[in-house]
Amino acid sequence: MSRLNLHLPLRRGFAVAFAVFLILALTPFFEVPLPGIFSSPLNRPGTLQLLALCLTLAGVALSYNLIFGYTGLLSFGHALYFALGVYLPALAVTRWHWTLAPAVLVTILAGLLLPLALGSLCLRVGGIAFAMVTLAFAQAGSILVFKNPGHLTGGEEGLGLDFNLMPAALTGIVNTPNLYWIALSYLVFTFVVCWWAVGSRPGRVWQAIRENERRVEVMGLRPYTFKLLVFTLSGWLACLGGIVYLLLLGGATPAVTTANFSLALLLMVVLGGAGTLWGPALGGALYEYLDFRLVKLSASGGVESLPPLLRVPLSEPLFILGTLFILLVYFFPGGIAAVAARVARRRLRP
């Protein structure tokens, strides 16, 4: 059904995507105040950084969508590959005194090898066991970071990037637009790769596995190979997102290694609509924005003055997001994408 719909409005889809890209690319030149949405005009560093984080998370959500939305594999360990992209360059630059370029190159390679190795192990089990096993491996990574072996990872404190070894164009508040464009390039790259991948022959096998794995097997294909392919590709894309995230924040924080981060990715994809392309991207951006704003909201005077029965839940962003998630699963199972499709269909049929 989705393929039938795709062909006719394809040109219009391209036009919309290109227009969105242009607006996003030119954002650093607009001094537009958007009171209520952002605390400062669009081209100020604070707003640009928040936007860049949203774009990055949109890309990471897209990468997770490949494995969860398109192939139907429930992984709870996606944070591990993102965290690899965050921590490996930080370690290389700050602890081993490499310059940024080789650190990033090595990370890009490691981002391919780690999901390949772990995927070949995790995919030996399917379904729910796969979810638990991916979670276990990601937890091992998280424990490693938190336990701070040999004072390498900085434990709970995180690990800052050594600015003396960083290119000047990527440091300092004046250069926030550069980081913003890097984040945008990452999102565009991920979007194009995902778009191309889900339309390719392996991409169709992924979707067939999601619908009925046994049938794919009966047709003489090995689901394992295709699942390993999507596991590696999505892990690699997440790792690239980790590198961008590190550059944006100028340091690594251990929060990105935790199970909660994997769960947040799941939430982003379900929020946007699993198994569509722009839905999870929107979900990722929206989640990051909400997470940021809810933290601000909980610190504001409005919440502080509420009675405890309301104040306690409202001051915890994860409580609001978790509850939102439960409601989504019950009432909007297809996420934003399904709601949008329903609205569009209603408009077509007078």
Added chain:
Amino acid sequence: MSTLVLLVATGLGLSGLYFLIASGLSLTYGLMRVLNFAHGTFLTVGAYTAWWLATRLQMDPTGRLVVAVAGCLVVGAVVAAAVEIVLIRPLYRRHVEQVLVTVGLALAFTALVQGAFGADPKPFPAPAWSQGVTSVAGAAIPTSRLVTIFVAIAVYLAIAAFLRFSRWGLIVRAGVENRSMVSALGIDVQRAFTLVFAIGGVAAALGGLLGAVYFGNIDPERGTATLIFAFIVIVIGGLGSFAGSAIAAVIVGLVQQFLNYYASVYLGFSAAGDLGVVLLLAAVLLARPAGLLGRPERG
């Protein structure tokens, strides 16, 4: 020698905690193919109920503990049954949605507990006798470890007897074997499932209380942290196998404790136990993907 005995005892204490969480998970998965990601919240519920009762009652410490145990058992059963009826039952057979809902619950509940009681661990007022040591084979073993081991064994025997001798246990065993056949015979598997869920909730709540005695404090994050090891335990033991999860809990607890001790003594590396358990999982997946006592998945 005494170090060895001490390590075995503390390791088995840890095994007991893992078993209390894993048993419920394993049964609910075996019967309904439901992965309850919110199972860790039952542990948190148990721990915080016991703490709340123990800090507010004006009684002697042991009497307080008895009331706390009773309270946490009741609350664990009620909360688990409520979660099953309200959240999981409407999504019957939609396994991914069921997981997603429990994920949402786990996130929201942990955040709520953090908001209400603070993110930091709180000391647990355990009675003095449970914080002392008992001499076993020349080694001074913390009594809390022994308590954990004994309670875990008692829970194992109780659940095993329930499965073996009661009519409901028979339905559960038959349901794990072949659920559609049991339903076809006109037996309400759904009700057996609610019961199993409540039993799992009681075991986990008890695990929360024992964890509080074992570590001497309560912590909003402990539910999720223990849950991840419980997942490892039930995958190693074989999904849906009750005996398998008990055996795997013993192995995982011992491996973790021994590696933690020897690696931090000889290598100065404190995370070895946790990482070793994950490596053990990898080895089991390579050699026996269905787990120790599990059978390969059928359709």
